Amino acid sequence: MRVATGALSHETSTFTPVPTTRESYEARQGFLRGDEILTHFRGANTPIGGFIAGADAHGFELIPTICAEPHPSGPTPRALFDEILDELLDGIAAAGAIDGVLLELHGAMVAEGVDDGEGHILEAVRRLVGPAVPIVAQLDIHSNISHRMVAIADVLIGRETYPEVDMAARGRECADVLQRILGEGLRPEMALCQLPMAWGMNQVTAHPPMRQAIEYLHQIEARPGIVCASIATCFPLADIPDMGASVYVVADCDRALAQACADELGAWIFERRADWQLAMPTTADLLPAAAAAGSHPVIFADRNDNTGGGSPGDSTGMLQAFLEADLEDACVLYIVDPEVIAICQAAGVGAVLDLDVGGKSSPLQGAPCRMRAEVVALSDGAFRYDGPM
Ligand SMILES: [Zn+2]
Incomplete structure (x- = not known):
């Protein structure tokens, strides 16, 4: 079997001032081709790593096209989006006669004028390959799933762990389902239950109640006729009509069964809608509790300036609170400020400088922090992830 594969994946915040440019597509791991x-x-523990493992197991010939995966940031400019999508389509077309398509998509991509990025991509791929070639896609857990996506793709499979350590496993599952379609006559029917709900922070799958949600998901997947099922906790930083949590289920040749299961788990999640939210205290509120904890380190996460969700990363709120509390032996993991970094690099290790740090990307990020600082270390900032992700 000949199977075209590729990735066009971006988590898009429609609120961030961080632009998405051609350079963004090169920055993360490079724009990969062929x-x-x-x-x-x-x-690798990535969706394509799983596609490759599945292809090896099933004897698929994988035909790679493009892999375009920038860091989370703002909407991709329309001309750039069209250009990259055309390159994906050209790659699939150049593959000639194919039996299937395995795609890595995010599920939360927005381009200028394209609110439903994945619906748009899937529609273009469908137009190219025709109705008979199965399209199976692996999605992030933070997806905003549209009815259009579900109508066009044969099978969508989302990740079911958070942190997302099951990327290769879900990619492998995509390849396994494609094998069942091509080799065993599986006829996937997919249904979607959209929930009028933006999921809060409570989504770590090792902890209740998320653990129960995933157990319920597995119980549904074990039912006769069910092929696979997924929960999307949504990507809330997108001002688009399809923003929201959802459940999507694939059944063999039985759309009504898929819909009933999606609606059942969807109702269970929505009944517990308050449970998925967590309190959001301020840094100043938390400092006394941290001091009273008696053991260290105590770690605070600034979820509202999460660069992993497209934020600029130069919020000074936490740094300011630490300075005001006169903390010693405290560390702020990062303040993204290229201007200050350039000054420090020019001055070198050991220099003592008066600096205005952070707070430059947007007034929402707080004012720059005025400080006298010593440069204790410098690096180029390039690093490689370690650990299960
Ligand atoms: Zn995610």
Whole structure:
């Protein structure tokens, strides 16, 4: 079997001032093309790593196209989006006669004038390959799933762990389902239950109640006729009509069964809608509790300036609270400020400088922090992830 594969994946915040440019598509792991995609991801815990493992197991010939995965940031400019999508389509077209398509998409991509990025991508791929070639896609857990996506794709499979350590496992599952379609006559029917709910922070799958939600999901997947099922906790930083949590289920040749299961789990999640939210205290509120904890380190997360969700990363709120509390032996993990970094790099390690740090990308990020600082270390900032993700 000949299977075209590729990735066009971006988590888009429609609220951030961080632009998405051609350079953004090169910055993360490079804009990969052709065989370098297979070399890069073989054995990696990523969706394409899972596609490759599945292809090896089932004897698929994988034909790689493009892998375009910028860091989370703002909407992709329309001309750039069209250009990259055209390159994906050209790659699939150049593959010639194919039996299937395995795609890595995010589920929360927005381009200028395209609110439903994945619906748009899937529609273009469907137009190219025709109705008979199955399209199976692996999605993030933070997806905003549209009816259009579910109508066009044959199978969508979302991640079911948070942190998302099951990327390769879900990619492998996509390849396994494609094998069942191509080799065993599986006829997938997919249904969606959209929930009028933005999921809060309570989504770590090792903890209740998220653990119960995933157990329920597995119980549904074990039912006769069910092929796979997914929960999308949504990506709330997107001002688009389809923003929201959802459940989507695939059944063999039985759309009504898929819909009934999606609605059942959807209702269970919505009944517990208050449970998915967590209190959001301020840094100043938390400092006394941290001091009273008696053991260290105590770690605070500034979820509202999460660069992993497209934020600029130069909020000074936490730094300011630490300075005002006169903390010693405290550390703020990052303040994204290229201007200050350039000054520090020019001055070198050991220099003592008066600096205005952070707070430059938007008035929402707080005012720059005035400080006298010593440069204790410098690096180019390039690093490689370690650990299960
Ligand atoms: Zn995610």
